[in-house]
Amino acid sequence: MQAPLREQDPRRLGGYRLTGRLGRGGMGTVFLGEDASGRQVAVKVINPELADDEAFHERFRREVTAARQVRRFCTAAVLDARLDGEPLYVVTEYVNGPPLDRAVRDGGPLAGGDLEGLAVNIATALGAIHGAGIVHRDLKPSNVLLSPTGPRVIDFGIARALDATDGPTRTGQFIGTPAYVAPELMHGEEITPAADVFSWGCVVAYAGTGRAPFGGATVPETMRRVMSAPPVLDGLDPAVRDLVRRTLAKDPAERPTVKQLVQALTGEEARPAPETHPTRADPVSGTRPVATAPAPPRPAGGRPAGGRPAGGGPGISRRRVGVIIVAVAAVVAGGAAIGLLNADGEDSGGTKPPSAASSRGSGGKKSESTAPFRDDFGDRPPKTRDKLFSDRFDDEKSGWNNSTYAAWDMAYRGGKYEVQVLPTTNRTTADAPVDDVPDAQLVEAEVKPDGGTGEAGLFCHRHGDLGYAFLLRSDGRARIVKMESGEVKDMATRTATGVRPGRLNRVQAACAADGDTVRLGMWVNGDPVAKAAASDAYDDTTTSGLLVMRPEDDAGWPKAVFDDFSLSSI
Known part of the structure; x- marks a missing residue:
């Protein structure tokens, strides 16, 4: 005031x-x-x-x-x-609006879309702050101003100037507000962006309950609670309670990153099948439900905006307010197309999640049945006609997404291209920057999956949430799968004997639409691995590109490195 x-x-x-x-x-x-x-x-x-x-x-x-x-x-x-x-x-x-602490005192705690809107805006601000190499260190309700266009974070980076070289205090003055400061700062340990994630959880808890989760009657009591007591989250909206609880872990390594916060908060909630419960499924053919999200907005140039749609985090509702649109639009503006095909859905006839459709157009498939494969490809990949696009990823302006903001999980790095799957989804795809993908095509790339159980490779004929993927694991397991309505169905699985673990391997995928039949073939390092076919035809444009997938029963964050991508007509 x-x-x-x-x-x-x-x-x-x-x-x-x-x-x-x-x-x-x-x-x-x-x-x-x-x-x-x-x-x-x-x-x-x-x-x-x-x-x-x-x-x-x-x-x-x-x-x-x-x-x-x-x-x-x-x-x-x-x-x-x-x-x-x-x-x-x-x-x-100058932000013309009250600080969050005064707004909560005057109007009471927030809930529903108002609370989620606040949470995602603050997380987005932290993503921008961290992107400049800054840790806020003093995020608290009085440093969040409620402007007419949404929450704004202030005083970022300034608290760092007070920090002495020998710890978190200067002339006896504590840097930060104890009820909102991470325990590692109190211990004089290294301060990383994870400290701001802890403060984010405290601020969101305050906004939703009217009290700090570690508040005490005195400063020493508050500091003791921050360092050793569990947070008090009674009364916090259940839609964000679990996410907030994870941000308040004492160990910085156990907290989600800002990127994961944004993904969880902007994701659509999964729709479980009626009267069923998710179960651990067979790692090859089992499925489980996961959310889908809307496609990113299309910029004036006609190509989809950068940033993949976010997968749903556990328990996050769909309620949103206008400020979220402002924040998320600011985050996703300006990049190449990124699509997200969400994780497997229950194969139980339950309600299917909405399509995570690419913004390349619409149109429906005509058939769903599997057709016998006609062995037309042979042992070698088919001969190509025209090379439509190739990329060695040494030019960061070649058209793929490349961003360091909180919602992204793929980027050019060291002359290669890296894709990672976040905890809030089971697979991530990156559309190749090709406007007109032919019905008959050969997609190629050098692929290095990480050493875990994650799979990486190529996809083709993706239309909305339906498409075909060619996946390789670091131990040589290779498979062709059909992705449809949030489910993954095996079409062919084999072991590629010539795989070089820990190194780039050449993966080639042939996709040829012939009438109502799509014929599929996969080669690894020049050797034939798998073939399949399905009866699926489309009325409009499809996309092809790169993909990384997490197995159904894995909790890791798989990633992969890609190089030397090409897409040709056959």
Whole structure:
């Protein structure tokens, strides 16, 4: 809340006219100001005793410089700063809205879509902050402002400047608010983005209950609870309770990442089959239910926007408010197509989840039955006619998604392309940047699955949530599967004897639509592995690309490295 300027307060700093006081904290005083154009700004003036500390001055310069690189969505952007002279100050966007703590005190705790909207916006802001190499370190309700367009996170990076080299305190002053600070900071251990995830959980718990999950009557009691007691989450909306509980793990390694938070919060909830319960299934042919999500928005250029749709996290509801749309649109704008085919659905006749359709068009398949295979491919991959696209992934502008934001899980790295499956889904696909994929095609890539049980490879003829995948495991197990309505069905499984564990292996997949029949063939390092066919025809465009899949009974995060991709007509 704005207060009048005091007699000793400055009236002008640099090019900014100060008009009122917004607040005061351990580092300094925040003023409301105006720039030369009349735009309102917030000016944080650093206390003189801190500015005289050379170590603080250097850290302040470094952290403010980094903070100016943070993307603006869901944050109050750093606009200007005085890094030398007196007084030191930082100028940020002025957010016209109350802090979260005041809003909860005045209006009560949040629930439903309001709480989830707050949670996803804060997580998205942390993704942008961490992307600039900054750990906030002091995320708390008073540092979340509720603007008319959604929550905005402020004061990121500034708390780091207070940190001394020998621990988390300076001249006896604790850096951060104890009820919202991760235990590793209290122990003087290394601070990583996981500390902000802990604070995120505390803030969301406060927003949903009106109290901090580790609150105590005194500061020592609060610190003891943070370091050794379980969180108190009574009254928190069940839709986010389990996710919040995981963020409050004492061990930073046990907390989800910000990327996983965004995936869980923006995912669609799985629809279980009526009167059935998920069970552990056979790792080859069993299935289990998982959510699907809508396709990303299409930008003006016509290709789908970057960022794959997010898979549903456990217990997260579909309720959403407008601020989520603003935040997620900001996150997913501007990249190549990414599709997500979700994990297996129960094969029990229950309600099927909605399609995770690609934004390349619509149209339906005509038939579902499996047809006898006509052995037309032979032992060698078919001869190609025209090479439509090839990529060695040495140019990050070649058209695949490449992003470091919280929702992404694939990127160019070291002249290769990496794809990872997050805990909130069982498989992730990346569409090749090819607009017109032929009915008869040969898709090729060098593939290196990780050393676990995850599978990686290629897919073709993906239309909505139906398509065909050619998967290779590091131990040589290879299979062709049909993906449909959230289910995975084996069509052919064999062991590829020539696989080189821990190295790139050449995988080739032939897909040829002939009338109502789709013929499929798979080769690994030039050797034939599997063939299959199905009666499926389409009325519109399909996509092809790269895929990584987690087995049905595995809790790991499989990833794979890809190189030398090509797509040709046959």
